[in-house]
Amino acid sequence: MKMKSPKAMIPGLYLTLFFAYLFGPLIIMVITAFNSSNFPRVSPWECFTTDWFGKLVADDALIEGIGNSLIIGIGVVVVAIPIGLAAAIMLSQVGPKLRASLYTIFIAPILVPGVVIGLSTLIFWDRIGTFFNAPYESFFYDGTFLTIFGQVTFIAAYSMLVFLSRIQRFDHTLTEAALDMGATPTQAFVKVLLPFMAPAIGSATVLAFLASLENYNTTVFTIVSSSTFTTVLSSKVRYGLDPSISAVAVIIISITLIGAIIFEVRNRYNSKGWALVIAERPALKVATHPGTVAGILGVLAIGAVLFIQNYDSNACTAQILEEKRALQQQLMEQQSLDTPTPTQSAPSSTVPSMPSLGPLGGDEGGNEGGDENGAGSDSSAPASNPFGGANGIFAPQNLRGSEGN
Amino acid sequence: MTKEISLEHVWVEFGEFTAVQKANLNIAGGEFFSFLGPSGCGKTTLLRCISGFQDPTRGVVRIGGNDMKGVGPNKRPTALIFQNLALFPLRSIADNIAFPLEVRGVDKKTRRKRADELLELIALPGQGDKKVSELSGGQKQRVAIARALAVEPDILLLDEPLSALDLKLRQHMRTELRAIQKQVGLTFIYITHDQGEALTMSDRIAVMNKGKVEQIGNGRTIYDHPTSSFVASFVGENNVMDGTVLTNDGKMMTIDAGLGAAFKVENHPAGGPALAPGDVCQLFVRPEALHLAKDDSGINQFESKFVSEEFEGNMRHIVLDAQGKKLKLSLINDGTNAIRANAPVKLDFAPNLGIALKPGELASA
Numbered sequence: 001m002k003m004k005s006p007k008a009m010i011p012g013l014y015l016t017l018f019f020a021y022l023f024g025p026l027i028i029m030v031i032t033a034f035n036s037s038n039f040p041r042v043s044p045w046e047c048f049t050t051d052w053f054g055k056l057v058a059d060d061a062l063i064e065g066i067g068n069s070l071i072i073g074i075g076v077v078v079v080a081i082p083i084g085l086a087a088a089i090m091l092s093q094v095g096p097k098l099r100a101s102l103y104t105i106f107i108a109p110i111l112v113p114g115v116v117i118g119l120s121t122l123i124f125w126d127r128i129g130t131f132f133n134a135p136y137e138s139f140f141y142d143g144t145f146l147t148i149f150g151q152v153t154f155i156a157a158y159s160m161l162v163f164l165s166r167i168q169r170f171d172h173t174l175t176e177a178a179l180d181m182g183a184t185p186t187q188a189f190v191k192v193l194l195p196f197m198a199p200a201i202g203s204a205t206v207l208a209f210l211a212s213l214e215n216y217n218t219t220v221f222t223i224v225s226s227s228t229f230t231t232v233l234s235s236k237v238r239y240g241l242d243p244s245i246s247a248v249a250v251i252i253i254s255i256t257l258i259g260a261i262i263f264e265v266r267n268r269y270n271s272k273g274w275a276l277v278i279a280e281r282p283a284l285k286v287a288t289h290p291g292t293v294a295g296i297l298g299v300l301a302i303g304a305v306l307f308i309q310n311y312d313s314n315a316c317t318a319q320i321l322e323e324k325r326a327l328q329q330q331l332m333e334q335q336s337l338d339t340p341t342p343t344q345s346a347p348s349s350t351v352p353s354m355p356s357l358g359p360l361g362g363d364e365g366g367n368e369g370g371d372e373n374g375a376g377s378d379s380s381a382p383a384s385n386p387f388g389g390a391n392g393i394f395a396p397q398n399l400r401g402s403e404g405n
Numbered sequence: 406m407t408k409e410i411s412l413e414h415v416w417v418e419f420g421e422f423t424a425v426q427k428a429n430l431n432i433a434g435g436e437f438f439s440f441l442g443p444s445g446c447g448k449t450t451l452l453r454c455i456s457g458f459q460d461p462t463r464g465v466v467r468i469g470g471n472d473m474k475g476v477g478p479n480k481r482p483t484a485l486i487f488q489n490l491a492l493f494p495l496r497s498i499a500d501n502i503a504f505p506l507e508v509r510g511v512d513k514k515t516r517r518k519r520a521d522e523l524l525e526l527i528a529l530p531g532q533g534d535k536k537v538s539e540l541s542g543g544q545k546q547r548v549a550i551a552r553a554l555a556v557e558p559d560i561l562l563l564d565e566p567l568s569a570l571d572l573k574l575r576q577h578m579r580t581e582l583r584a585i586q587k588q589v590g591l592t593f594i595y596i597t598h599d600q601g602e603a604l605t606m607s608d609r610i611a612v613m614n615k616g617k618v619e620q621i622g623n624g625r626t627i628y629d630h631p632t633s634s635f636v637a638s639f640v641g642e643n644n645v646m647d648g649t650v651l652t653n654d655g656k657m658m659t660i661d662a663g664l665g666a667a668f669k670v671e672n673h674p675a676g677g678p679a680l681a682p683g684d685v686c687q688l689f690v691r692p693e694a695l696h697l698a699k700d701d702s703g704i705n706q707f708e709s710k711f712v713s714e715e716f717e718g719n720m721r722h723i724v725l726d727a728q729g730k731k732l733k734l735s736l737i738n739d740g741t742n743a744i745r746a747n748a749p750v751k752l753d754f755a756p757n758l759g760i761a762l763k764p765g766e767l768a769s770a
Contacts, residue, residue: 177491179478180456181505182556191508195495 114217499533
């Protein structure tokens with residue numbers, strides 16, 4: 001009787017799988033941020049380290065990309081929200097036939113592939129720039145400007161959908177009532193419709209900002225010579241990535257979690273049931289106030305930052321490096337016995353000159369870089385992949401052998 | 406201060422559809438005037454013409470003698486009370502009432518003072534900080550009236566404001582509305598499809614059908630002397646009999662309605678267009694005008710058979726069959742029961758209570 005019947009276990013199993021599917025990648029990503037291995041991975045575990053956060057802060061390209069992304073995000077919100085709101089208001093006031101066709105037009109940018117929007121934005125503004133004989137420094141060729149306008153085309157449509165669902169519940173006689181009572185149309189809009197739309201404006205702002213931040217398809221074309229968070233990330237992925245990407249993930253996840261916790265605490269604090277519970281207990285009232293919770297989380301976050309700044313894993317990483325070097329030595333000796341070719345001296349000269357990157361750090365990148373090199377396009381072999389050229393030495397069979405140890 | 410309103414040959418057309426045709430009437434200052442008609446008869450459109458939400462296709466709307474063409478709703482001396490009241494759900498009661506002052510730039514303190522005064526008037530003192538959702542239907546009604554009165558308009562327009570209330574509250578609000586109107590002395594223009602509301606509150610009523618004003622008069626005239634078949638059948642209940650005019654001497658007509666002897670019916674000066682001998686006509690006799698005959702000596706007597714009875718407490722509504730024609734008879738429940746099933750029922754009615762009109766469209770029940 002202790003064993004549950006297999007049927008009764010299905011929901012539990014399903015839930016486990018579901019959450020594993022949802023959160024598994026995130027958890028692994030977070031763990032890799034603290035592994036000193038040069039490639040983001042959980043196993044083999046080398047050293048607990050916080051160096052990747054330091055590396056992240058020192059990564060000028062990424063920081064600049066994040067800065068650009070934030071500027072673009074704010075620009076998109078400022079432009080897309082009024083456009084979306086105007087479209088929703090218009091749709092709510094026209095007749096059913098016109099509404100159907102207008103709706104299709106407004107929604108079309110969502111259906112058009114982001115790549116197409118990106119390309120066409122680029123071409124469109126280039127044409128206009130050419131028409132006005134504008135120099136290349138003008139905003140027609142500015143990545144930030146082009147990206148804002150490219151993203152606005154479909155993010156405005158997203159925000160319109162958010163507004164539409166809210167405005168459908170708006171009673172238009174309220175506007176008429178305001179007009180009848182002497183309000184000007186502007187006053188009726190500001191004092192009656194806008195307060196009603198405020199929650200939707202809030203959620204549309206968040207949605208638009210996030211959609212802008214995470215957009216890649218369109219941005220990669222419109223950003224031209226500049227960069228955003230996503231384009232920097234994608235180039236990192238292509239040209240060999242390290243766990244500082246995981247560190248970015250940890251920061252984003254932490255911010256999201258802190259925001260979600262404060263929001264949830266605020267909701268519960270304002271609920272009617274809780275108001276009754278804390279009515280008689282002032283201590284609990286203070287303890288569960290969203291401000292208190294935010295303060296505690298803030299202190300925890302500052303503590304985490306201080307810890308990350310001060311934690312020193314050099315001893316451990318040095319030891320690992322030593323082990324690897326020993327292994328390398330052993331492998332080379334073995335290799336020189338197996339295949340006595342003239343290239344054998346290459347690693348012994350390369351590895352010591354790059355002490356910050358262990359020989360395993362470059363291996364995955366090496367495989368990819370090797371393909372490109374094989375195709376003869378070594379112009380794309382970047383500085384972050386110093387072992388691309390040494391691919392011949394780190395032949396797959398050898399690497400597999402090293403991982404097995 | 407009150408202003409008179411006049412509609413001069415007002416037409417409103419929406420594409421092919423004519424919502425209002427040739428409305429021509431004057432409403433005196435301080436009058437309680439009702440537009441009564443079935444839904445879709447154009448009464449709300451007419452109201453929107455007066456309040457400024459709708460421009461007439463043709464004709465002139467004058468308020469206090471001034472042509473209102475091109476004057477927006479926010480510039481007219483009218484205040485409209487919407488069917489759904491249109492209170493602002495996100496504002497407190499006091500902020501709702503003070504809204505017209507707010508948009509006119511009145512300072513906060515004065516606004517609050519005026520809102521408190523009006524809350525006093527509508528018997529909701531000290532409730533200004535409540536939310537709209539915390540009020541009952543009748544209270545919301547009163548708040549809507551207070552809000553409309555906040556800037557002292559000259560004309561208050563009411564678009565079926567009581568239709569969402571339950572019966573008891575509706576009857577209560579009728580008296581209250583009338584009392585408020587007497588107290589503030591404004592012109593009230595009231596839209597309703599409920600003849601009870603129109604008859605109890607109004608000084609004068611305009612009965613509308615299909616965009617046309619059929620008859621204008623006080624409640625008594627409309628009820629007792631309708632000038633068209635539509636008004637006769639829409640206001641109150643009526644038995645309709647098709648008949649032919651036999652004679653008409655200007656004061657009295659005789660009409661053959663196929664129920665035995667010819668009926669004698671009075672011509673009334675306020676009644677509809679005159680009928681000549683030989684004309685086909687519709688004869689209307691109200692259920693309460695029909696009378697159980699005690700003997701065979703009454704005028705306009707005829708026989709019928711009992712079919713069924715609806716018991717309403719104070720009234721008994723009896724359905725009778727007179728030679729295949731269904732008739733309704735309303736009797737006060739005085740405890741007696743002179744009607745027995747299957748026994749013939751003898752009826753008569755006074756000549757001044759029969760109404761003969763040219764055949765026309767009847768209101769669908």
